[in-house]
Amino acid sequence: MASDQHKRPHKRTSTQLLTSKVIHATTELLEENGPQAVTIRAVAARAQVAPMSVYNHFDDKQGLLHAVVEERFAIMTRALRDISEYDPLARLRKAGTIVHELMQANPRCYQFMWTTQPGPEARNAFTQLIEIVRYGQAAGAVIDVEAHSLANAIWACVQGAFSVEFLYGARDSTSSDRVTQVNYDALLDLIERGVRTSDDHST
Template sequence: MPNVTPRTRTVDVRTALVDAAIAVLERDGLRGLTVRAVAQEAGVAPMGVYNHFTDKQGLQRSVVDFGFARLTDTIHASADPDPGERMMRCGRAYRRIALEHPQVYRLMFGPDLGHGTLENPARAFEALVRTIMFAQAGGVIRAGDPMTIAKNVWAAIHGAVILEIERAGPEMPSSADDEYESLLTMIQRGLAPAG
């Protein structure tokens, strides 16, 4: 009787290729992210990449999808019962995700590709809006349109994170951790109910 090796499930191969793409992207940057490099990293023939992704952009979109899914999951996982602490954890987790995979983060918000599947940034934003609404219900954030507040919070946090990743901000005497913590505190105080 011949040896029959079970075929690897398509979803497993696809996941391995996205993992390989992330490894190549983080190591070699966007210019180094080629079908050939991903195939080599994953230990498959280049045709194996094309079998799962139409082209290099399809592969990049899958990396962006991974980044936004991880970001959304992280915001959901910051579900502390204390509304003020939930906001702080959410902000810290956002930065941690970006710093763990800075090249993925650049690609997620970069001009070259857009945002992968359009619903991905929307899901992350909806998770942030729910965090803002929870903080409003808990009296930590003033009343107002939670979508507008969430957009402003995201803009501030994204600005700080991208400046840190790009090393574009001025040198400060305090640590990057302290600076970011100060930003989160400033955001929370700025949004506190009046009185």
């Protein structure tokens, strides 16, 4: 009995390691060539595991892509939850900066994420944005409208800006990170002005 108890943690760790390797391999393939590059065999080869191991844990290609999307949104959720800025508008802007940095690091992944049906982690990430909006409203710095609706509008602005940025960058090799950042900063300025309470519009 004691030997069985010692084996179980090792088995769980091996499963977690396999899952991590497969998700990492899927993310790389998705980022390099889009979702069409993701197949069971391609992922297995990249992760250096048997194809049957991938089937056993993820079922099919859609299972692999779903796992990547969930992991990316989980990373976003943790990053948004860890924001420490006290000032409500600074906190909101930090959220926008974090999301943009994540999307720039894995643009194809995030472009794909926006086209999928939201799962639990996507909803968790959105919930963090709602909480940031509510934090600003409680402090009197953000306009008093339904928090979910306001967060949805902000989410749509950021998502739309990134989609345009992604398409523009794919077509124009002369675009620069500096120009992209200036444009995104302008969007964050616009969002900030739009959500401020009337008392703060003069600034």
